[in-house]
Amino acid sequence: MDSTGSTTVINRLLVANRGEIARRVFATCRRLGIETVAVHSDADAGLPFVREADAAVRLPGSSPAETYLRADLVLEAARRSGADAVHPGYGFLSENADFARAVIAAGLTWVGPAPESIEQMGSKIESKRLMEVAGVPVLANHTAGSATETDLPLLVKASAGGGGRGMRVVRRLEDLPSEIAAAEAEALSAFGDGTVFVESYVERGRHVEVQVLGHRDGVLVLGERDCSLQRRHQKVVEEAPAPNLADAVREALHEAARAAAAAIDYRGAGTVEFLYDAETERFFFLEMNTRLQVEHPVTELVHGVDLVEQQLAVAEGRALDLRVIGETYGHAIEVRLYAEDPAHDWQPQSGVLTRFEVPGVSGEFDLLNRPGLRLDSGFESGSEVSTHYDAMLAKVIAWAPTRAEAARRLADALSRARLHGVVTNRDLLVASLRDQAFLDGDVSTDFFDRRVIVPSEEQLPPDEHLLFAAAVALAERDRADRRVQAGIPVAWRNVVSQPQRTVFAVGSREGEHAVEWYGGRNGYASVRDETRVLAASPDGVTIEVDRISTEVLVAIGPVSAAGVRDVQVDSRLGSLHLRALPRFVDPADVVAQGSLLAPMPGTVVAVHLESGDDVSTGQAVLVLEAMKMQHTISAPTDGVLTELAVAVGSQVASGEVLAVVTPPDTEPAEGENA
Numbered sequence: 001m002d003s004t005g006s007t008t009v010i011n012r013l014l015v016a017n018r019g020e021i022a023r024r025v026f027a028t029c030r031r032l033g034i035e036t037v038a039v040h041s042d043a044d045a046g047l048p049f050v051r052e053a054d055a056a057v058r059l060p061g062s063s064p065a066e067t068y069l070r071a072d073l074v075l076e077a078a079r080r081s082g083a084d085a086v087h088p089g090y091g092f093l094s095e096n097a098d099f100a101r102a103v104i105a106a107g108l109t110w111v112g113p114a115p116e117s118i119e120q121m122g123s124k125i126e127s128k129r130l131m132e133v134a135g136v137p138v139l140a141n142h143t144a145g146s147a148t149e150t151d152l153p154l155l156v157k158a159s160a161g162g163g164g165r166g167m168r169v170v171r172r173l174e175d176l177p178s179e180i181a182a183a184e185a186e187a188l189s190a191f192g193d194g195t196v197f198v199e200s201y202v203e204r205g206r207h208v209e210v211q212v213l214g215h216r217d218g219v220l221v222l223g224e225r226d227c228s229l230q231r232r233h234q235k236v237v238e239e240a241p242a243p244n245l246a247d248a249v250r251e252a253l254h255e256a257a258r259a260a261a262a263a264i265d266y267r268g269a270g271t272v273e274f275l276y277d278a279e280t281e282r283f284f285f286l287e288m289n290t291r292l293q294v295e296h297p298v299t300e301l302v303h304g305v306d307l308v309e310q311q312l313a314v315a316e317g318r319a320l321d322l323r324v325i326g327e328t329y330g331h332a333i334e335v336r337l338y339a340e341d342p343a344h345d346w347q348p349q350s351g352v353l354t355r356f357e358v359p360g361v362s363g364e365f366d367l368l369n370r371p372g373l374r375l376d377s378g379f380e381s382g383s384e385v386s387t388h389y390d391a392m393l394a395k396v397i398a399w400a401p402t403r404a405e406a407a408r409r410l411a412d413a414l415s416r417a418r419l420h421g422v423v424t425n426r427d428l429l430v431a432s433l434r435d436q437a438f439l440d441g442d443v444s445t446d447f448f449d450r451r452v453i454v455p456s457e458e459q460l461p462p463d464e465h466l467l468f469a470a471a472v473a474l475a476e477r478d479r480a481d482r483r484v485q486a487g488i489p490v491a492w493r494n495v496v497s498q499p500q501r502t503v504f505a506v507g508s509r510e511g512e513h514a515v516e517w518y519g520g521r522n523g524y525a526s527v528r529d530e531t532r533v534l535a536a537s538p539d540g541v542t543i544e545v546d547r548i549s550t551e552v553l554v555a556i557g558p559v560s561a562a563g564v565r566d567v568q569v570d571s572r573l574g575s576l577h578l579r580a581l582p583r584f585v586d587p588a589d590v591v592a593q594g595s596l597l598a599p600m601p602g603t604v605v606a607v608h609l610e611s612g613d614d615v616s617t618g619q620a621v622l623v624l625e626a627m628k629m630q631h632t633i634s635a636p637t638d639g640v641l642t643e644l645a646v647a648v649g650s651q652v653a654s655g656e657v658l659a660v661v662t663p664p665d666t667e668p669a670e671g672e673n674a
Contacts, residue, residue, distance in 0.1 A: 007317040010034055010085040010109055012054075014078045016099075017089025018068060019378025020394065021292070022049040025087050027365035028308040037081040039074055041067035043386040047378060055081045062388050068092045071099045075106055085109035085315065087308075091390070094291040095122055111315040113214070113268045113290045120264045121288040124159045125197050131285045134263040136256045139275070139284045142198040144176050155201035156180055158187035158194075167233040169201055185606070186630050202277050204444045207235070207286075208242050209273040210257035211299045213310055214266035215320045221254045222303050223328065225295055228443040229432060231346050232629070236425070236448075237432060238295035239333040240302045243403060243441030249281055260288055268314050269296070269307050278444070294395070297376060298332035301399040306367045330370065331403040333410050335429045339391045339422045343507060346425075347599045348391035348627035350654075354421035354555045356381045358396060360413050370399045373413050385422055387601045391627045393424065403441075407433045420555030420568045423507070423577045428453055462506045466569045466576050467515040468526045469541040469552035471502035474567065474580055475519055477538040477556050491519025499527050504567070505579040512581065592643075594661040596633050602626030604650040604658070611644040621659055622646065639663040 013029055014037040015022045026036045026049070038053035043062040050056045057077035059067035067073070069092055078086060086103045088094035088111070097115040104110050112118070121127045128138045142151055156168040156179050168179040180196060188194035207230065211222040226242035227235040242250070257272035271293045273286040296307050304326020313320055339349040356379055362371035377394030379385065385393070398410035411433035414426055431453045432438055438447070479490045491500050499516040506513055516527035524533040532544040540553045550571050557566035563582030569575060606623035609615060615635040624631045635641075643660035646652060 008109055010111075010312060010316060012037060012081070012083045013085045013087055013111070013312075014039065014074070014081060014083035015053075015087045015089055016068070016074045016093055017087075017091065018044055018389070019047060019049055020376050020392070021089035021091075021294075021378075023052060023378060024365055024376055025089065025308055026052055028306055028312070028367060031367065032309065032312070034312075037077070037083045039068070039077045041388070043384070043388050047383055048380050049378060057081055062386070064092065064388065071096070071102055074099075075102060078103075078106070078108060083108065085111055087111040087311070088291065090289075090291050090294060095289070097122060109315050111268070111311050113266055113270065117264045117266050118290045121290050123195070124157060124287050125195070127288060128285065130263060131260055134259050136260050136285045137283060139199040142200070144180060144198070147173060147176060147198065149173060151200060153201040153203065154198050156183040156196055156198050158183060158191060158196050170198075202275055204278065204446060206242075206276040206278055206444050207273065208245070208253060208276045208283065209271050209293070210253055211293075211296070211307075212257050212261045212266065212270050212272060213307070213314070213320070214261050214268055214270065215314050216267070216317070217319060219258045219261045219266065220320065220322075221258050222299055222305065222307075222325075224250065224253055225298055226443060227295060228445050229438070229447050230445050231342070231448055233445075235295065235336065236338075237333065237335050237429070237438075238298055239331065239403070239406075240298040241331070243443065244278070245276075246281065249276070249283070253283060256283070256285070260285065266290075269311050294336070294392075295334055297374060297395060297397045298334045300367065301332040301370050301374070301397065302330060303328055304370065309367075330399055330401045331406045332397060332399045333403070333406045333433070334395050334397040335410065335414070335433070336392050337394045337396060337414075337419075337429065338425045339385050339393055340425050341423045341507065342425050342428045344599065345631070347631065348387075348629065349422040349424075350385050350387045350601055350627070351422045353379050353381065353383045353385055353393070353419075354557075355418050355553075356383070356393070356420075357418040358394075358413055359416045359418075372400065372409060373398050387626055389627065404439065407439060415572070418553055418570055419575075420553070420570065421557075427575060462504075462513055462576055462578075463573050464515065464526075464528055465531060465543060465545055465550075466552060466571065466573055467502075467504060467513060467578070468517055468528070468531060469543055469571075470504065470554060470567050470569050470576070470578055470580070471500070471515050471517055472519075472524050472533055472536050472541045473538055473552075473554035473556060473569075474502065474565070475500075475524070476536050476541075480538055489520045491517075491524075496520075503581045503583075505564075505581055507577050592657075592660050592662075594637065594639065594642075594663060595657045596621060596636070596659045596661065598624060598633075598652040598654055598656045598658055599631065600624075600626045600654050602631070602652060604646045604648055604652065605630065607644070607646070607648055609641050609644070611641055613641045615639060615641050615661055621661075624652070624658075633658060635661045637661060637663050 012035040035054045038056040040050045093099040097118040100115040154170045183196045184194040206228045210224045213220040225240045227238045229237035260272045271289045274283040276283040341347045361375045374397040398406045400406040475490045503514045518525045535542040552571040555568040559565045565580040567578040602624040605625045619635045639661045642662040
């Protein structure tokens with residue numbers, strides 16, 4: 001809508017974002033006959049969203065600061081491509097009032113709320129003051145000087161951002177100053193604004209948010225979502241409607257959200273987030289996201305509405321046609337499939353997604369129907385998962401008439417998914433959806449702290465049958481790669497009484513796991529039991545255990561310089577990320593005892609100690625930033641920091657030695673390679 005209040009028509013829309021949300025917006029545009037423009041970094045050039053757009057403009061570089069956060073480059077891309085409107089997606093510039101003003105000043109239609117609304121809700125400190133005036137319940141703010149023991153625990157939060165960055169839970173007053181400093185540094189890195197604030201932390205709170213749609217005739221409320229299952233204060237599982245919520249509380253939440261949006265004359269799609277205390281049935285305003293949320297599909301499926309279409313209608317100045325919003329029906333659950341390792345502090349992963357298949361999907365970005373299973377993904381088989389951006393691969397959403405049916409449908413689809421090339425949180429998602437506490441609706445933001453959903457790798461021994469299948473697949477790969485003596489049976493040896501022995505490391509844990517097996521003209525056999533191999537290839541092995549056959553899918557990576565080979569296996573027995581170890585190890589590849597290795601590729605953003613300093617177990621040595629999160633690297637033992645191989649700004653690869661801590665009374669071995 002232009003300044004005169006008349007309607008406008010969008011013909012060519014640029015999405016100032018990437019991946020899954022860009023594809024999501026494009027899907028609505030295709031249905032409405034609107035041409036689309038993608039902007040992309042060099043790292044994203046091969047992703048599906050670039051191919052699906054009618055036009056694509058390259059933003060030279062790979063990091064967000066070089067590309068998607070450059071408002072000038074995005075506006076130049078709109079000019080060059082002939083776009084007449086800009087949709088910001090979520091993240092990056094989506095809640096940047098200056099960017100919204102620049103879009104409008106360039107004569108383009110801004111698909112979002114007024115810049116003034118973004119500013120009013122952009123600061124969590126100022127927005128809380130505004131909501132308090134509007135009569136919306138808020139939590140009290142604290143400072144390092146005013147907080148007392150009775151206020152504990154406390155939560156430090158970034159004022160300008162979200163997604164868990166800049167958030168710290170504080171349980172001891174003496175830790176508050178250092179946690180504030182750490183949160184300020186992370187917030188400054190993530191959002192360009194290091195302002196933080198402190199409020200009370202509700203231990204068993206629930207994260208409940210309300211979808212609003214502000215338009216020229218008022219504020220439409222489209223129900224609530226529960227987003228309580230979180231890790232690192234970032235959402236993992238979301239659902240609509242919220243379970244175990246009294247009708248009176250539900251109505252009060254909706255009215256509080258309506259009042260919040262009305263207080264700033266809000267236009268467009270937005271979400272008002274609340275912290276709900278189930279014990280007291282009280283709720284408190286957290287923030288308002290002045291954009292489309294990641295979890296919007298569950299609202300779409302339950303309410304039968306295309307929220308992007310409604311955003312476009314508001315941006316064009318049209319009255320909303322409430323007839324297109326269907327009857328509220330059923331239950332929808334969404335999970336965020338991340339490239340990360342829950343067993344190792346949720347470390348993000350990167351690499352080539354060699355296989356990405358979710359069976360039973362009845363619609364990708366399905367907007368008009370209520371599919372049993374919907375997939376919103378930014379990746380496909382063969383896509384590169386970069387270290388520059390968030391680790392989310394896809395959203396998988398199930399709809400069903402009841403919550404129990406939706407959970408069952410979603411867990412089954414995920415358990416059958418074929419995910420190779422990077423470690424994912426798939427097993428944790430399946431276990432969560434099948435967990436009895438979750439099925440009972442006993443959800444809270446500390447769910448993963450109080451429920452051991454997926455044991456760590458140290459607690460969970462690898463399945464011997466999967467190790468055997470991986471060894472057979474490796475043997476078949478050797479057969480396929482063989483250039484000479486093709487007639488010799490796989491795994492043949494002249495001492496036939498002795499088995500073959502394949503040694504694996506599991507995940508990133510220390511220790512080795514060996515599997516012994518025979519191979520020859522009569523096929524493969526496991527030394528451990530009578531497991532039979534019914535079919536074998538480098539990509540998969542079908543085994544029979546106790547007369548039950550199981551297909552094991554295998555993805556074999558290239559051999560590293562150290563002779564190590566990545567192997568991923570997937571089956572109904574579970575999934576494993578393995579490293580096939582060489583029989584003989586070059587001494588040059590052995591790292592010194594006490595070496596601190598980079599858990600992932602990233603950038604060193606802080607170094608707390610110097611070479612020669614005394615250190616204690618658990619003491620922070622340095623901070624590594626990767627995939628929008630900061631990871632503290634701590635000393636594994638008491639000792640002396642005998643080597644520091646990096647400095648602030650260093651780019652490191654996964655497995656690279658960052659530092660060496662030598663325990664007391666230990667001398668580094670002469671010539672030992674660190």
